[in-house]
Each structure stands twice: as structure tokens, then as C-alpha cells.
Amino acid sequence: MELEDKSIIITGASSGIGAAAALLFAAEGAKLVLGARRTAELEALAAQIRENHGRAVFLAGDVRDEGYASALVALALREFGHLDGAFNNAGIVGDMVPVAEMGIANWNDVIAVNLTSAFLAAKAQIPVMKEHRQGSIVFTSSFVGFSNGGLPGMAAYAASKAGMIGLMQSLAADHAGDGIRVNALLPGGTITPAGGAGQPAILDFVANLHPMKRMANSEEIAQAALFLLSDRSSFVTGSPMLVDGGISVRLA
Numbered sequence: 001m002e003l004e005d006k007s008i009i010i011t012g013a014s015s016g017i018g019a020a021a022a023l024l025f026a027a028e029g030a031k032l033v034l035g036a037r038r039t040a041e042l043e044a045l046a047a048q049i050r051e052n053h054g055r056a057v058f059l060a061g062d063v064r065d066e067g068y069a070s071a072l073v074a075l076a077l078r079e080f081g082h083l084d085g086a087f088n089n090a091g092i093v094g095d096m097v098p099v100a101e102m103g104i105a106n107w108n109d110v111i112a113v114n115l116t117s118a119f120l121a122a123k124a125q126i127p128v129m130k131e132h133r134q135g136s137i138v139f140t141s142s143f144v145g146f147s148n149g150g151l152p153g154m155a156a157y158a159a160s161k162a163g164m165i166g167l168m169q170s171l172a173a174d175h176a177g178d179g180i181r182v183n184a185l186l187p188g189g190t191i192t193p194a195g196g197a198g199q200p201a202i203l204d205f206v207a208n209l210h211p212m213k214r215m216a217n218s219e220e221i222a223q224a225a226l227f228l229l230s231d232r233s234s235f236v237t238g239s240p241m242l243v244d245g246g247i248s249v250r251l252a
């Protein structure tokens with residue numbers, strides 16, 4: 001059991017990578033607090049985990065809300081007594097258009113959901129982890145935050161995901177001495193609703209940008225998150241970890 005008795009928050013748990021991570025972490029012994037906006041999906045996932053003898057509670061909310069970040073931490077403490085890890089994974093792509101055609105509302109929304117939420121999550125999680133002098137925080141960035149890879153119209157998304165890497169490295173530097181590790185996962189194209197699931201033309205286009213000529217499935221990305229949240233990665237902090245089928249070497 002890689003995560004035996006570790007209490008972990010997962011955001012974006014109602015779908016895709018977050019849902020796959022929840023099932024994997026629960027099978028590895030974690031006690032989970034699941035977050036996203038859609039209550040029914042979270043409820044069903046928590047029930048599925050409990051049916052398989054795992055432990056999971058959920059709280060629906062919006063990651064743009066500072067109160068929600070604190071409430072997830074409070075729920076972990078109330079249910080499990082401690083907080084060992086956080087997979088801050090919720091995110092959106094937004095409108096895929098060139099900057100000249102992009103509305104300020106889309107820019108602000110993408111930055112708020114992807115980047116500001118990461119700041120709010122860390123702000124709520126760090127003090128509790130610091131008190132116990134241990135913790136692992138993982139943000140879901142993207143290969144696009146590192147190297148565009150050939151995807152058009154990604155300016156707001158790329159800026160938010162690159163900003164997340166800067167935030168992560170500052171947090172890692174500031175809190176290594178507190179026993180807290182902070183890393184970012186940079187997935188390549190992954191077959192999820194946000195990644196184009198159910199849209200064959202998009203899946204085919206994105207798959208072909210990867211040297212491996214395919215996209216990831218959510219479980220492959222969840223496996224990397226498991227590594228970063230487990231003690232196996234005890235000397236890993238400040239790392240932007242590419243799990244991208246080689247797409248970032250294409251234009252690097």
C-alpha cells in the first residue's frame with residue numbers, strides 16, 4: 001500500500017484524471033477528500049470507493065473560492081485528523097482561440113480556475129502541513145506550460161499552467177525546510193472530457209502530435225501522481241514532472 005493511511009485532498013475528482021486518481025489512491029490505502037463542483041459525480045465516486053472498502057468523503061464547491069480551499073482542509077482534519085497530501089488537479093481549457101480574438105472574461109476565468117486556485121489551495125494546505133512538518137502537494141500543470149507541442153489557441157491555458165510551475169517552485173523552495181514537498185505533474189494529451197473524449201477528430205489530431213502517436217489514459221497520469229504523493233518520491237521537490245508521451249521534445 002503506497003498511501004497507507006495518508007489523508008489526501010483531490011480536486012477535479014468528478015471526472016477524468018482526478019476520478020482515476022481517486023480510485024487508484026483509495027486502492028493504495030489513502031483516506032480521501034474529494035472536491036469538484038458536481039455533487040452527484042462526487043457522491044457516486046465516494047460510494048464506489050466505500051463499496052470497495054476504501055475511505056472517501058466529498059465536498060462540492062468552486063476552486064476559485066478561497067473559502068472552499070479552507071473547507072476542504074477542514075473536512076480532512078475533521079474526518080481523518082491530519083492532512084498528508086493534496087492533488088490540486090481541477091482545471092479548464094477555456095476558449096482555444098488566438099489572443100487577438102480572446103475575450104478578457106475567458107482569460108480571467110482560465111487564470112482563476114487553473115492558477116489562482118493553486119495559490120488558494122496551497123495557502124490553505126501549507127499551514128496544516130507545516131504544523132506536522134510533513135506533506136506532499138502536487139499540482140496538475142500541463143506539457144503546454146512547458147512546451148506548446150503544436151496545439152493552437154492555448155495562450156491563456158499555457159500562461160496559467162506555466163504560472164503554476166513558477167508557483168510550485170517557489171513553494172518548494174520556501175517549504176522544503178518544513179518537510180513539505182511541492183511538485184507539478186505535466187501530463188501530455190489525456191483522454192478525458194477536457195482532452196477531447198468522444199470527439200474522434202480532436203483525439204486523432206492530438207494523438208498524432210505525440211511521438212508515441214497516442215494519448216494517455218487517465219490511469220497513466222494518476223500513476224505519476226501516486227508516485228509524487230507517496231514516500232517513494234521522498235527526495236523529489238520543485239519538480240515539473242513530464243508524463244507526456246514525448247510531446248514536449250517535439251518542439252523543444
Ligand code: NAP
Pocket residue numbers: 011012013014015016017018035036037038041061062063064089090091092093113140141142143186187188189190191192193194195196
Ligand atoms: P476533466 O475530465 O474535464 O476534469 C476537470 C475537473 O476539474 C472536473 O472534475 C471538474 O469538475 C473540475 N473543475 C473544473 N472547474 C472547476 C471549478 N471552477 N471548481 C471546481 N472544480 C472544477 O479534465 P482532465 O483532463 O481530467 O483535467 C484534469 C487536469 O489535468 C486539469 O488541470 C487539466 O488542465 C489537466 N490536463 C489535462 C490534459 C488532457 O489532455 N486531458 C493534459 C494536460 C493537463 P466539475 O465540473 O464537477 O467542477
